[in-house]
Structures are given as structure tokens and as C-alpha cells.
Amino acid sequence: AQKITQTQPGMFVQEKEAVTLDCTYDTSDPSYGLFWYKQPSSGEMIFLIYQGSYDQQNATEGRYSLNFQKARKSANLVISASQLGDSAMYFCAMREVNTGTASKLTFGTGTRLQVTL
């Protein structure tokens, strides 16, 4: 069975600083995908970044990068140059092996990030 662990219920970061949100996972599947989603107070889950288990390089998307350490089973999200609009709940998620086009995502408990002036 898969398991996603986010140990930081809440984080504070000053505007323009970088912040790292932790995520560890456990799976027996050799093939898996790791995702980060942002959920603002509006409720929508916004996809941020993806890392495949066989990807050699860490994923990057603008100010977001994923620090993937496969041996340690960690997939931490790094947000550079934080902005006030980054204040939200952040979820790490893992995808089970695909069945056709259906992906089953399992989410961690989330980290609430607050960006301060």
C-alpha cells in the first residue's frame, strides 16, 4: 500500500524568501509519479509540478522545483522568491500504476503555507 507523509502542518516564510515543503513516500511499485498541488481558500486544486520515478533530473516549473531523492523516498517542494499569493495549502500526492487512462492519486495531509511581509 502507498503512503504519503507531510510532517509540517504549517509553515511561515517571509516574502521573497525560499521555502521547502517536505514530503516522504512509501511504495513497493517500481513505477510511480509524484505530484504537488496547491489549494487556495477558493478550494480548487492547482497542479504545480510532477516527478516520475524514472526521471533522472529534478523537475522544475518556474519558481517551483522538486528535490527528488529516490533512495530516501523524499520529494520536497522548493518555492523560490515567495509571494503573498503563495499562501495556501500544499498537498503532495503519489500516483499508483496507471490502469488505462485512470490515475489514482493518494494525497498527503498537507502543509499550510503562510507568506508574510
Next chain:
Amino acid sequence: DTEVTQTPKHLVMGMTNKKSLKCEQHMGHRAMYWYKQKAKKPPELMFVYSYEKLSINESVPSRFSPECPNSSLLNLHLHALQPEDSALYLCASNRGIDTGELFFGEGSRLTVL
């Protein structure tokens, strides 16, 4: 703006009512999902439709009845709900098997009285 549209955004219903939540996407995705999210908790998968057929049912009570009339639409029919069913219901769709990235709607916030 999200490309997955959910209606209504808010719904209040009694335990004897019958209501439906609707979800629509026009991205050509062939898999659609219903998630339930309680306050301060992560989303929990309820149902997955793949090519308009029910692919996954996470042992959801029968008072929740999903329907996929076509590849763009997904409904969740609600009947005889309990107050503990009050939650944010999120619809999502899948672009394909390359990344498995899900696109989510803004959700329908349901309150059962």
C-alpha cells in the same frame, strides 16, 4: 480560470432531498473523478470513470450515485444524505497516461442539514 466547471458552487440540502452535482470539461479528457474533501483534510477518492465506464468505486455508500452521460460530463446524484456527508466535492479529469496530472474544478461545497 479552471477548465473543469462544477455546479453548483454551494448546495444546502435536507436529509430527505435528492440533488445532483454536475461537472463538465471540454479538454478531451477520457477519465473523470469525484473526490470528497472534509475540512482540513486531504481529498479522498470516491469514483473514477474511464471512457465513460465506472473504473473505480472506493466503497462509497449507495446514497452517492455517479453518472457519466458522455465524455465531457460527470454527475453525482445525492439522496438521503447524512450531516457527516457535508464536505467539498471536487471533480477532476485526466489528460492522459503521460503524467497522470489531474485537472480539478473549484468544487461544490455541500451542507447537509
